Amino acid sequence: MAWTQPVTWTTSSGPSAAQLNAQLRDNLLSLRNNNDWLVHCSKSAGQSITTAQTAITFNVHDYIVGTTAIHSTASGSKFMAPVAGYYRLIGTAVWNQTSGYRQLSCRLNGATDSPDTLNVMWEGAAGFPREQFGSINQPMTTADYLEIFGKVYNNTSGTIISGATGTRFGWYLLGAST
Amino acid sequence: MSWVTPHAWSASEVLTNWKLNTYIRDAERSAKNLWDRAVQVYLTSNQGVPDSEYTAIRWNALQWETSGNDLWAVGNGAQFQAPVAGFYALDVTTEWQNATGGIRLLGYSFNDVGSRYDLSMYEDTNGGVGIYSHGHDIVQMTTADFLEVVVFQNATIEDMYIVGGNNHHSRCGFRFLGGAT
Numbered sequence: 001m002a003w004t005q006p007v008t009w010t011t012s013s014g015p016s017a018a019q020l021n022a023q024l025r026d027n028l029l030s031l032r033n034n035n036d037w038l039v040h041c042s043k044s045a046g047q048s049i050t051t052a053q054t055a056i057t058f059n060v061h062d063y064i065v066g067t068t069a070i071h072s073t074a075s076g077s078k079f080m081a082p083v084a085g086y087y088r089l090i091g092t093a094v095w096n097q098t099s100g101y102r103q104l105s106c107r108l109n110g111a112t113d114s115p116d117t118l119n120v121m122w123e124g125a126a127g128f129p130r131e132q133f134g135s136i137n138q139p140m141t142t143a144d145y146l147e148i149f150g151k152v153y154n155n156t157s158g159t160i161i162s163g164a165t166g167t168r169f170g171w172y173l174l175g176a177s178t
Numbered sequence: 179m180s181w182v183t184p185h186a187w188s189a190s191e192v193l194t195n196w197k198l199n200t201y202i203r204d205a206e207r208s209a210k211n212l213w214d215r216a217v218q219v220y221l222t223s224n225q226g227v228p229d230s231e232y233t234a235i236r237w238n239a240l241q242w243e244t245s246g247n248d249l250w251a252v253g254n255g256a257q258f259q260a261p262v263a264g265f266y267a268l269d270v271t272t273e274w275q276n277a278t279g280g281i282r283l284l285g286y287s288f289n290d291v292g293s294r295y296d297l298s299m300y301e302d303t304n305g306g307v308g309i310y311s312h313g314h315d316i317v318q319m320t321t322a323d324f325l326e327v328v329v330f331q332n333a334t335i336e337d338m339y340i341v342g343g344n345n346h347h348s349r350c351g352f353r354f355l356g357g358a359t
Contacts, residue, residue: 017187024202025184031209038265038355040316063318065265065356090267090314092297121300131283131299135314165293170316172265172355 003030037082038065038172043162046096049150050157053105053112056093056148062164071171077147079169081140085176088137089146091169094161095130101153104134106146118148137174146171214244215261216353221342224275227329229336232294234287234326235272241346249352256326258352260319265355267316270297270327272340273347274309280333284311287326294328308341316355325352 004022009015015023030036041058049056057076064070069082079089095102104118118134138146148169152158160167185201219237227233234256243249248261260266274282285296297313317325327350331338340348 017189017191020187024205025186028184028205028209031212038316040318063265090316092313092315094296130301131285131296131313133298133313165295168315172316 003027003036036066036173037070038170039063039071039079040168040170041071041076042164042166042168043160046162047160048157049152049160051152053149053151056150056160056167058169062168065172078145079147079171080145081142083173083176084141085139086137086174087140087146087171088135088174089148089169089171090135091133091148092167093132093134093148093150094166095132096159096161097130098158099154100158102130102132102158103151103153104132105149105151106134106136107149108138108140108146109144110147134169212262213354213356215247215249216351217243217247217249217258218349218351219250219255220346220349221340222344223342224339225342226337226339227331229334229338230330230332232287232328232330234328235340235348235350237327237350238342241349249354257324258326258350259324260321262354263320264318265316266319266325267351267353267355268314268325268327269351270311270313271347271349272311272327272329274311274331275335275339275341276308277333277335277338280331280335282309282311283330284313285328285330286313286315287328288317289323290326310347 004027007023040062042060042062043058044060047056055077059073059076061073066082069080071079081087093104102121106118118136119132121130121132150160184205218241220239220241221237222239225235237255238252240252250258268286270284272284281299281301283296283299285294287294295315297315298311300309300311329340342348
């Protein structure tokens, strides 16, 4: 149920049944159903990451509230802002077992190293997959997008692991700008 | 106050004080209360984590909660429960005992069955400092589903522990994001 901007009531302006249903009933339902924009993504296949900054793509929606305006599997790397507001990106990258440094960063609208690095992790000898978390709260205007980038150091490549318990990120609206 | 489906108004309906209190005042209260669901808990004392065993953290103290919290109870400290269907956010930090060797893994289980969802892993090759593990995730839950935070270490130290205390170095937040239908 979409949110309708509340009216400012005036003398002798009603309320009519239609106004009460739109302004009260439907807005209460909208408040209840909030968050209107939320998506949780994962990958159906692994992705090779090299020493170059590489955008991590997501082609599976584990769940989504709203429409694909917040994330499309067709343009899988972009977490988009369908409305202006404050958004939160959280998740975990799961790497294969090779050694070396792993870096997660994010870019706003494709700009290099903006807003910031999310996490840097050192990886030792093999034995277990490597889980690397990252999170950021970001103000966005409509049509802005964030992308997550991976990069490896000290060795030639690494692999981002797929699956429901593999690499996964959530993206949701904390609150819309007024 | 539990959620009540908003009243559908009809033409020529008479507004009475009962309707205003029930359909507006109480409906607004119930909408507000729906969002008053967030809790943060911690460990007051160290909790042992046996070597090479996935172990649920038994949180034992409330750091804060919003009014009407029904997400966590000290008598069932390991579990974070969903009182209503929707999306929930988990934010957890754990401080490990200062010890050398092995990995420190942080994750969670869902309804104590099926897959474990790992959040972060650190391999200690240097020692000498405590290790902090952090993890975040969004989880879709139906009513009565529950999560448990689990940890793992294989430093071959049987009495390794997660550090507890009133500094809240090991803590977990759980909150309702919405999405109930």
